[in-house]
Amino acid sequence: MGGAPASGRSAWERDAAADTLPRMPRRPPLPDVPDRSVGLCSACFHAAVQRSAKGGAFWRCRAADTGRTQLRYPPLPVVHCKAFEEGTPEA
Numbered sequence: 001m002g003g004a005p006a007s008g009r010s011a012w013e014r015d016a017a018a019d020t021l022p023r024m025p026r027r028p029p030l031p032d033v034p035d036r037s038v039g040l041c042s043a044c045f046h047a048a049v050q051r052s053a054k055g056g057a058f059w060r061c062r063a064a065d066t067g068r069t070q071l072r073y074p075p076l077p078v079v080h081c082k083a084f085e086e087g088t089p090e091a
């Protein structure tokens with residue numbers, strides 16, 4: 001006859017529930033930074049703020065110039081960065 005057992009879940013559903021993907025580690029909280037919308041770059045020695053003619057601000061990573069990071073303009077907010085060095089961003 002087959003069908004779902006009395007518990008309401010089929011063997012396949014039980015296996016699928018038991019075989020869940022490992023959970024991603026929780027993201028650590030962002031440390032105290034001057035601008036949470038920017039993240040670590042707002043407190044990093046390697047950051048440089050570039051202003052556009054229209055008044056926009058672009059956060060450039062100067063560590064990318066020497067290959068210490070991959071992205072010259074990292075997506076913000078930056079919450080993890082191996083090249084982070086506490087300091088004042090270049091204005």
Ligand code: SF4
Pocket residue numbers: 040041044045046047048060061062063064069074078081082083084085
């Ligand atoms: S080294 Fe990391 S934290 Fe510093 S400016 Fe570059 S991306 Fe931002």
